[in-house]
Amino acid sequence: MRIRLIIAIWAAKLAAFLSQKFGWKGSSLPGVVARKLYQGTLRDLASQARKGVIMVTGTNGKTTTNNMIANVIKAGGFRIVVNQEGANLITGVTAAFVRYANWLGRINCDYALLEVDEASFPKVVNEVKPQIVVVNNFFRDQLDRYGELDKTVQLVRDALKSLPNVHLVLNADDPLVAQMQSTTGHLATYFGLASNQRNDGGTKQTRESRFCPHCGQELHYDYYQYSQLGAYSCNGCGFRRPQPDIAADEVETAGTMSRCRVSYPGGAAILSLKTQGFYNLYNALAAFTVGHLLEITTETILVGLLNYTPAIGRMETFIYKNKPAILNLVKNPTGYNEGLATLLNIKGTKNVFMAVNDNDADGRDISWLWDVDFEYLAEHHHNIEGFVCSGLRGEEMALRLKYAGVPLEKISVIKDMEQAIKEALKGPGQTTYLFSTYTALWATQKILLGLADKEVPHAQGLSSVS
Template sequence: MGLNRIPVIGAAKALRSTARLLRLGGGTALPGLVVEAVAPEYLDEWTQQLTGGIILVSGTNGKTTTVRMTAEILLRAGYEPVSNRAGSNLLRGILSALVERSDWQGRLVLGGRGVGLFEVDEGTLPQMLGRLRPHVVVLTNLFRDQLDRYGEVEALARAWRRVLTGTPPEVLVVNADDPNLAAIVDDFPKDVVLFGLESSPFARDSLPHAADARFCPRCNGPLSYAVVYYSHLGKYRCPDCGWERPVPDVAGEVVRAQGIESLGLAIQYGGELLEVELPVGGTYNAYNALAAAAVAYAYRVPARVVRQGLGVFQPAFGRQQVINLGRRRVVTILVKNPAGFNEAINLILSDGRDGPKNLLIILNDRVNDGRDISWVWDVDFDLLQGRVGLVVTSGLRAAEMALRLKYAEVAGTADTPEPIVEPDIRRALDIALDKIRPGDTLYVLPTYTALLDLQRILARRGLTRPYWEA
């Protein structure tokens, strides 16, 4: 790269700054669109500067958190991660992250050995493999999500299997507890690192009704589960053909759980036992930590460095983000599909706090949320019966969310027995905060674009940083 790069890089950087100055967004996509349209060859030149290789993290849930956990580990191992940490996970988001870390000539400004660490939209993973030629690919999980974009889980798993077999990275990191992902390993021609849970106090002995993997990927016979940790993730076996969950290389055990406050995790890592305390709760975050540890295992990072990295990790905006407002507390948990929403409900109900729960549920149906909102009918809202003090619904589909809760017989206290419907997110937040008592917690459960809307509102009030800084 040289002087002729300055106009393109300069324009891209200026767009990022302008977007932030005018509060049009974080500039996490627009700069990349410029480079993609005008100078797509820059991508190859940037990737060649990342001598530590490129890591792609894909799956339905947990991508952003897994990337953040992995970045903390690699940073302490002497690498300099370049990542799309705000979650813009299409090619434009990756290019924007590279623009931000480059100088005016397009040279990446790195303090150590550069490694590209990018979360990737699950629908575009096949294209990204060819464009980025990653050293490591991480597959976190596959759940039903945005069916109008991705189709059924099995179809996406088959597409991944074809492209990973034909264009394999050097190392494939896979969640052994997800049958659809574990089956991909069968044909993979290079190195594989498997991660999974061995025990958890949240385990159950049968699949929930909304589980997305009931049949064997090899013979299509019904799977039998000895234990289920989260949706269809667990220990499974096919009685018909004998195929079963493979043994993880990096295995974890949930040893302590305190609602959203923390999660104690014991990890078997390269013959050593690590005990880490995560500043977030929930089974899904145990899986995120194991995925990050599995990447570290592939990079031969010492166990003590893995412990250090996971110990200092901080969650991204909207991923169990806590905001204290005097004597009231707001906790934001992103929800975007039945599996994730069910885990959020279970986490809220296990928060260790007496009294009914206060909820603000924000449902949007923009493109990035998925236009089809029928998925809310697969969420186990009936678990909230008799456990809710206040419920407010908001967003573009606030009325439909309230209807779903009505059918689930989720009602508040005598003061507010019915869900309060307020489509305007700002007003809905004010109503909810006004109605909860000092010492109470308001759980805010937004879909993806609703989370961005909420974050802008909170940032303008000085309650949190803009999402691209959080």
């Protein structure tokens, strides 16, 4: 077995080298090569994590949450393996381990931190047994690939049931996630937000879950955070939002910063992030919860989260001619709605770029754009100077904006991505906000890097960590 593993590692590392040399992204290619040569590559490498494996799954926020956890654990002085770029299929997970392995197939790490795609989750846990699994949320995403949301939830639930012993970290505010404790029987720790924490109006959200996951009766909500996240209860079977073990209130945003007060068993503290977006507070709470379970000191957890910088397209900020440009990955209605809420919460005038592709990794079916609340955007278009639509389906994006009620004179379609981005950046707005689907993201970031500087966030207007 050792010889086959070594051969697979050498071939995979060669594939990675060639991929970089020829300028390909290739984040999963080494994993493809390794698994072709030796099917046990992932199992053998993952078993070398001394303290165990932590997985993050769910629809939105996997990459951000996983990287936040990585920052927290590194701040605690531990060595890690992490699929930082978001390659979350089984080949991408394998490639992450290959990257950290030496030429003899040995890995020196305490924890492996793995973001795992929901559909791939059963395959990955069949080979790697995690000690902790974080489930962020469940939303409709790529219907042509995943099918209906119930199917995705069942895939994750059944995979969790197959695990002999695992500690779940669950979003208390999402009924589709919170049910995982009772339906799997595993020990769970919950995180969530207190009521009335939004400082923006939010969009008219599509509610992904109206019915109780246990008995099927319609859920009653005291309030919503966004989509189906909020305080819910079922009059039929008594299922309700569990009391979070890690809870946040006093939410604040200023510039490119976010802040909240976190209550945890034994105390409370101020958590600050160098990134915006209301949904990122959920990601940070998940990471805080994992750090708390690993008995990392609260001060160390807070420092790790403060030092987190966004991965590609996760509210990544650039500076173009002294004006900010924010890049945001969008891939489903809920994520896009939250992006729109963040856009409209930014002070001053804005230029907007929207790239839509329909490659396999994006999902061929782009009908989900009609479930995004662009009507809310149209109602508040007065501070937006213009919308530049691009990508393989740029015309359909422009059509969607037209039917939402955005004035036609504000909409333009430019098929050439570089020209489209330049046009958006040159707009008169004080901020440029760039929305991009998955396969357009890398091209968009590459063009931005050639035109603008990456911003180093500052703690603008927020108190220091205490």
